Amino acid sequence: MEFLLPRHASPPLHTHPQDESYFVLEGRLALKAGDRRFELDAGASAVVPMGVAHTFRVDSDGARVLVLSTPAGIEDFVRAGGVPATAPTLPPADAPRPSPEELEQIFRAYGQVNLGPPLAPDD
Numbered sequence: 638m639e640f641l642l643p644r645h646a647s648p649p650l651h652t653h654p655q656d657e658s659y660f661v662l663e664g665r666l667a668l669k670a671g672d673r674r675f676e677l678d679a680g681a682s683a684v685v686p687m688g689v690a691h692t693f694r695v696d697s698d699g700a701r702v703l704v705l706s707t708p709a710g711i712e713d714f715v716r717a718g719g720v721p722a723t724a725p726t727l728p729p730a731d732a733p734r735p736s737p738e739e740l741e742q743i744f745r746a747y748g749q750v751n752l753g754p755p756l757a758p759d760d
Contacts, residue, residue, distance in 0.1 A: 638712055640702045643727050647694040647755030653714075654748045655706040657685045659693070664700025667756060668693045694756035699727070714747035 639662070650669070659668065659682060666677040670691040675683055685691045706712070718740060720733055735743065744751060 638704050638706075638715060640700075640704060641725075641727060642695045642700045642702065644695055644698050645758050646700075647757075648692055649751040649755055650690055650692045650753035651744075651749050651751045652688050652690050653711065653750070654687055655708060655711050656687050657691070657711075658705040659683050659685075660703040660705070662701040662703055664695060664697035664702075666693045666700060666702065667696050667760075669756060690752050692753075692756055694758070694760070710747065714743065714749065717747065718743045 642664075659666065659677065661677045661679050661681050663679050665679070668675045668677055668683055668685075668691065670683070670685045671689050676696075677683055718735055720728070722728065
């Protein structure tokens with residue numbers, strides 16, 4: 638999956654039943670996986686094994702990131718929690734999004750376990 642992410646985008650610290658490989662196409666990510674932390678610039682990559690608690694934060698104005706997840710399945714999670722794009726750009730701030738309760742149901746359905754907050758801008 639290719640993600641277009643805004644500055645400071647960061648999912649909660651979480652685990653899921655897939656290995657996840659990140660390939661930074663544009664921008665910069667701070668990636669936390671277990672007790673380790675990595676700074677990934679465009680052209681860098683990293684792999685997080687399934688079950689390892691992880692999160693990331695976009696530290697540039699935006700980022701394009703290719704994410705490979707194995708085994709397959711996380712793409713269904715993204716579809717369930719996403720809203721179809723109307724253009725190949727970031728959505729407007731007022732675009733509809735699932736409620737926190739709906740997101741929690743989606744997380745459970747696809748095996749994502751949230752363990753902590755996202756990375757704050759000053760983390």
